[in-house]
Amino acid sequence: MSLQVGEEAFDRTTQCPHEFICLDEGKCARCRIKKTIPHDGLMILGDRPNGDCPYLMSFGCSWMCLCPTRHDLFERYGK
Numbered sequence: 001m002s003l004q005v006g007e008e009a010f011d012r013t014t015q016c017p018h019e020f021i022c023l024d025e026g027k028c029a030r031c032r033i034k035k036t037i038p039h040d041g042l043m044i045l046g047d048r049p050n051g052d053c054p055y056l057m058s059f060g061c062s063w064m065c066l067c068p069t070r071h072d073l074f075e076r077y078g079k
Contacts, residue, residue, distance in 0.1 A: 009072035015054040031065050041066045
């Protein structure tokens with residue numbers, strides 16, 4: 001099953017190197033979210049996810065996801 005996101009979030013995600021794999025519900029856990037920081041991003045649970053992503057940012061000893069599509073998914077589905 002395919003997850004849905006807003007058109008604006010999808011259109012702003014111009015650099016996805018993973019072919020929007022997060023929209024496939026069976027593979028959505030690529031970056032598991034620990035918590036959201038309103039208007040900033042999503043804190044990633046655990047160590048740095050494998051693979052390069054332009055939306056992944058070091059945040060102290062943690063990692064933050066700045067991907068508009070991933071953020072919209074978390075807001076809509078809580079995952």
